Amino acid sequence: xxxxxxxxxxxxxxxxxxxxxxxxxxxxxxxxxxxxxxxxxxxxxxxxxxxxxxxxxxxxxxxxxxxxxxxxxxxxxxxxxxxxxxxxxxxxxxxxxxxxxxxxxxxxxxxxxxxxxxxxxxxxxxxxxxxxxxxxxxxxxxxxxxxxxxxxxxxxxxxxxxxxxxxxxxxxxxxxxxxxxxxxxxxxxxxxxxxxxxxxxxxxxxxxxxxxxxxxxxxxxxxxxxxxxxxxxxxxxxxxxxxxxxxxxxxxxxxxxxxxx
Amino acid sequence: xxxxxxxxxxxxxxxxxxxxxxxxxxxxxxxxxxxxxxxxxxxxxxxxxxxxxxxxxxxxxxxxxxxxxxxxxxxxxxxxxxxxxxxxxxxxxxxxxxxxxxxxxxxxxxxxxxxxxxxxxxxxxxxxxxxxxxxxxxxxxxxxxxxxxxxxxxxxxxxxxxxxxxxxxxxxxxxxxxxxxxxxxxxxxxxxxxxxxxxxxxxxxxxxxxxxxxxxxxxxxxxxxxxxxxxxxxxxxxxxxxxxxxxxxxxxxxxxxxxxxxxxxxxxxxxxxxxxxxxxxxxxxxxxxxxxxxxxxxxxxxxxxxxxxx
Numbered sequence: 001x002x003x004x005x006x007x008x009x010x011x012x013x014x015x016x017x018x019x020x021x022x023x024x025x026x027x028x029x030x031x032x033x034x035x036x037x038x039x040x041x042x043x044x045x046x047x048x049x050x051x052x053x054x055x056x057x058x059x060x061x062x063x064x065x066x067x068x069x070x071x072x073x074x075x076x077x078x079x080x081x082x083x084x085x086x087x088x089x090x091x092x093x094x095x096x097x098x099x100x101x102x103x104x105x106x107x108x109x110x111x112x113x114x115x116x117x118x119x120x121x122x123x124x125x126x127x128x129x130x131x132x133x134x135x136x137x138x139x140x141x142x143x144x145x146x147x148x149x150x151x152x153x154x155x156x157x158x159x160x161x162x163x164x165x166x167x168x169x170x171x172x173x174x175x176x177x178x179x180x181x182x183x184x185x186x187x188x189x190x191x192x193x194x195x196x197x198x199x200x201x202x203x204x205x206x207x208x209x210x211x212x213x214x215x216x217x218x219x220x221x222x223x224x225x226x227x228x229x230x231x232x233x234x235x236x237x238x239x240x241x242x243x244x245x246x247x248x249x250x251x252x253x254x255x256x257x258x259x260x261x
Numbered sequence: 262x263x264x265x266x267x268x269x270x271x272x273x274x275x276x277x278x279x280x281x282x283x284x285x286x287x288x289x290x291x292x293x294x295x296x297x298x299x300x301x302x303x304x305x306x307x308x309x310x311x312x313x314x315x316x317x318x319x320x321x322x323x324x325x326x327x328x329x330x331x332x333x334x335x336x337x338x339x340x341x342x343x344x345x346x347x348x349x350x351x352x353x354x355x356x357x358x359x360x361x362x363x364x365x366x367x368x369x370x371x372x373x374x375x376x377x378x379x380x381x382x383x384x385x386x387x388x389x390x391x392x393x394x395x396x397x398x399x400x401x402x403x404x405x406x407x408x409x410x411x412x413x414x415x416x417x418x419x420x421x422x423x424x425x426x427x428x429x430x431x432x433x434x435x436x437x438x439x440x441x442x443x444x445x446x447x448x449x450x451x452x453x454x455x456x457x458x459x460x461x462x463x464x465x466x467x468x469x470x471x472x473x474x475x476x477x478x479x480x481x482x483x484x485x486x487x488x489x490x491x492x493x494x495x496x497x498x499x500x501x502x503x504x505x506x507x508x509x510x511x512x513x514x515x516x517x518x519x520x521x522x523x524x525x526x527x528x529x530x531x532x533x534x535x536x537x538x539x540x541x542x543x544x545x546x547x548x549x550x551x552x553x554x555x556x557x558x559x560x561x562x563x564x565x566x567x568x569x570x571x
Contacts, residue, residue, distance in 0.1 A: 027472060028514050047334035203513055215332075256332060260512055261427045 027205050031114040035204040037078070038211040039107040039120065041097045042256070043069060046219040050099065053165075058223040061170060062230055064178070068164035069099040069218055072125050072150060075193075076109065079119035081201065086113055094126065094141040096148050097216070106211075117202040120212060121195040124249050125160030125182070128189045157184045160191065161249065163221050169231040178234035180222060182245055185238045190246040200258040211259040217252050224248030317350040318568030325560035328371075328553075330429045331519070340560075341371035341430060345384065357393040362386070367419070367435040378433075382420055385436045389413030389443060405451040413443040415464070423471045430557050431475075431510060431520060438469030454488045458501075468511070476508030476521060484528070497532045503545065507552075519554030526562070537570045 043050040045066070046058075053065050073095045076088040088109055098104045126141075135142065135154050145151045150159045161182040166175040182190055202210035222228040226244035228236070236242060324343040329336045347365040354360050365384035370377055391411030397404070419436020426434070445462035461481050468474040484501030503526045510520035530543025544563040552558065 042332070044333060049333040049335055200518060201515055203515065208513070213332075257518065259427050260515070261423060 027203070027208065030205065031116075033114050033206040034111045035114055035206050036209040037109045037112045037117070037202060037204050038209060039073075039076070039109070039122075040211055040213045041073070041105050041107070041216050042213060043097075043099045043105075044215050044217050044219075046217065046223070050218055052099070056219065058219065058227070060223070060227050060229055062167050063169070064165055064167045064222075064230070065175075066163060066165035066218065068162055070148060070150060070159075071097050071161040071216075072145070072158060073097055073107070074123045074126055074130075076107075077121045078112065078117045078202075079121070081116040081118050086115070086117075088112075090130070091139060094130075094144075096144060096150055098148060099218075112204045114205045117204060117210075118198055119195060120198065120202075120214075120255070121193060123191055123193045125191040126158045127191050128184075131157060131184075152181075152183070159183050161221060161245075163218060167230045167234065169229075171231050172234075176234055178230045179237070180228075180245060181237040182242060182249075183237075185242055188243050188246070190242060192246055192249055194250065194253050196253055196255045198255050198258050200260070202258045203260045208260055211261070213256045213258070215254045215256050217254070220248050220252040221245060222248070224251050315350075315352050315571035316568045317348070317571060318566055320347045320349060320564060320566035321345070322347070322562065322564035324562045326430070326557055327560060328429045328557045331554065331556040338558075339372040341369070341433065341557075343367070343369045347384075354390075359391050361389045361391070361413075363389075365419075369433060369435070371430075371433060380422065380425070380433065380435055382435045384419040385415045385441075386418045387413055387415045387443070389445070391445065391447075403452065405449075407447075407449045409445075409447045411443075411445045413445070415441040415443065417469065421469050421471060421473070423473065426471070426473050426510075426512070430553065431473075431517070437466060437475050438471060439467045439474065441466045456486050456488075458482075458484045458486065468514075472513050474511040476510050478508065479506040480504070482528075493535055495532075495534045497534075499528070499530045499532070499543065501528050502526065502548075503528055519556065522550070522552035522554075522557075524550040524552060524559055526559075539568045539570070541566045541568075 045054075045056045048056070050066075050069070052067055052069075055063050055065055057063050075090065075093050078086045078088075080086065092109075095107050096104060126145075130138070142151070145158055150162065151157070152159065159181045161180070163180040165178060167178050168175055184190055196214065198212065202212055204210055222230065222245065224247075226248050228241055228245060228248075233241070236245065322345050324345075326341040326343070327338045328341055329338050345365050345367050347363055349361065349363045351359055351361040364386050366382070367384045368379070368381035370379045389411055390413060391409045394408045394410055396407040415437075417436055417438050417440060419434070419438075421434055421436050421438025425431065442465040443462060444465075445460065447458065447460040449456060449458045451457075459482070461479075464478040464480070466475040466477055480503070482501060482503035484499050484503075486497050486499045489496045489498070504524065506523045507521055510517040525548045526545040527548050528543055528545040530541065532539055532541040534540075542563070542565045544561065546561050547559045550559055
């Protein structure tokens with residue numbers, strides 16, 4: 001029996017020696033250099049995978065079918081585990097997410113210092129500081145926004161969010177157009193900043209490009225903390241409702257998960 | 262989520278042909294579930310005639326799952342079909358010690374948004390040694406008991422696919438890519454034709470070279486069996502429960518959320534033996550499950566095997 005136990009012991013010993021041969025090329029401690037980070041903006045409607053021209057019922061009973069959904073994402077800031085931040089250079093930090101164009105859903109951020117990131121923050125719209133640089137200070141993003149229909153005019157400024165489609169309600173029984181465009185008004189600039197905690201750390205390395213999967217719940221624009229009745233006015237581009245909609249944007253985004261592949 | 266049962270069923274699935282002895286039933290059951298579709302639930306229950314019997318056999322097992330990406334309230338469910346053909350052998354090396362080897366070949370498929378994804382290839386080869394700590398010698402005792410302990414190693418002979426690890430079911434793999442270690446115990450109690458087999462095993466998973474580590478896994482099973490013999494055949498119907506508990510997976514030493522889980526199956530099967538050959542079949546249906554945060558559900562498992570007593 002002793003002999004047999006020795007055999008078993010030998011098998012275990014050999015096994016453990018294999019285990020200790022495992023990869024020592026540990027990326028966790030290797031935070032030199034720079035890598036890429038991707039932000040994915042995945043549009044949903046009240047939890048469901050969003051689709052155009054699909055009937056969704058809001059909490060107020062109104063039924064909407066969306067055919068335009070776009071918004072500007074800007075000024076991305078990443079927070080590291082130690083609390084320090086990395087700010088993406090302003091000249092490279094303006095993007096339009098257009099549901100209709102899938103390529104716009106994924107933002108690739110190059111030259112990110114290798115680190116473990118725990119938070120991401122970004123603005124919805126174009127910040128006042130940038131706008132105040134005037135038309136000549138806007139770089140190529142101005143043209144991009146014009147091409148995407150995300151400008152009213154230079155003086156009126158950028159559209160931060162555009163949500164359009166058709167709706168019906170108990171009082172509006174034949175399908176009617178609705179248009180929600182946010183942006184600056186006479187009294188309010190209406191730019192807001194969203195900060196999201198990452199449920200999994202994003203491990204940026206020279207060899208790892210994390211992808212942060214962000215859910216953007218379009219229903220929250222009009223059916224969020226503030227419920228907007230389209231039946232009371234279906235073209236919202238200013239007025240007292242716009243700050244309510246801007247406030248709703250604060251709860252529109254959520255990080256679902258982070259891939260570190 | 263290592264929710265695939267490793268069909269390391271260490272059965273002595275063969276029937277006695279020794280003319281000098283009555284059938285001497287010895288059941289052994291090991292279900293080593295593994296992270297990678299690698300394995301099977303075993304039939305777990307086998308039966309054999311003689312101590313020190315050797316066998317070589319072939320086994321096919323199928324595992325059906327469905328999964329959901331968990332992203333949306335209207336995410337569709339897609340089916341996943343895991344198939345394994347396994348050669349296994351059990352050889353006594355010295356008195357009271359037997360070594361078993363399992364060589365699986367996997368061919369898995371799953372539905373994806375636009376069609377089908379298939380993976381196939383050699384799986385992770387396992388070698389397991391079991392030591393007989395105790396066994397009742399005589400038929401004259403009221404109960405016959407047998408107790409075994411063992412340890413083994415699972416080698417990364419199957420290819421680990423890093424891209425699949427990032428999908429809803431990280432276990433859509435033919436291998437974990439890691440050296441894993443098995444620790445097993447088995448207890449059998451018999452009274453005349455009726456018996457109960459109880460087994461526990463624990464699988465320690467290590468980090469693979471992609472710095473992904475599947476969660477450790479605890480498996481347990483209890484199976485009642487009955488030996489019915491005629492002059493030519495031995496038939497052993499079996500009924501029992503089998504469960505698996507999975508720890509969290511890690512990637513770059515960071516927990517991968519929603520990868521832990523557990524599942525309990527009911528199982529039903531039989532073995533039939535004649536001369537050197539035995540044939541077995543069993544089916545398992547989930548009673549209760551919570552795998553990968555509810556995004557993966559087991560539908561059923563079944564297996565058939567044919568063994569030849571050496």
